[in-house]
Amino acid sequence: MAIIGIGVDLCSIERWQQACERRPGLRERVLCPDEAALPIASQAGRWAAKEALAKALGAPAGMVWRDCEVLRGADGAPSFRLRGTVQARADELGITTIHLSISHDGGLATAYVICEAR
Template sequence: MALAGVGVDIVEIARMERILERTPRFARRVFTDEERAYCESTARPAAHYACRFAAREATLKALGCGFAPGVRFDDVSVSTDASGRPRVELRGRVAQVAREKGVLSVAVSLSFTREMAVANAVATTAETAPRIAEQRDPRRELAESFREARSVIDELERVTDGK
């Protein structure tokens, strides 16, 4: 049975800020056009870059592969869905690893404070995916109710016969 993988990573925002200042190519090498556009549109770009970098690391940890040979920085990226929630996108070698491990999806959560950015990732497989509740079956519920009632009656009879 495949288990869900969990990963977490934390990045110092000041360190990301220094890297971005000293090595302008870093953002182009590591982040997608969409990620750069998003981060640069915010009041604290370094915090958002740090979150996205942490998300890459957390995702790779959840998948159990890390930055192994063949894994590129852009094999994992973070976009946002229509409601603004972060969403991990897998490509290349990382997408292949996920398929091989039976991973259906990777959920990610991002957060930051003044100093730190953190990301949590959970890789879900068919065995660990939440199940949709079964449809109600009134006949089955009625049969269960009768079984319970019969059990209570049997217990009452046992108690009263023992007097």
């Protein structure tokens, strides 16, 4: 496996909440419905994950935020479901595996993404 891209993002949970209050529709524009229904700290973590993925993919123009969704496995591990613009970019880069780690503590949410290809 070869690493194609690495991305990291850090998000202030308070700043995320304030942005959602100031800009009606932000949450619905960038988060999928199941993500938007989560507690605010988890929403900030999802936003950080999407930002980290965008960086790992080379920050492609025209990426639709809702074309990637953070899912939680039975074991609690996060993963992405890709579609549309994000899936197309991953395919273009030959990405076969995406690793994701999310954490939130002390008022901050952070996410790390590693994209690999065979």
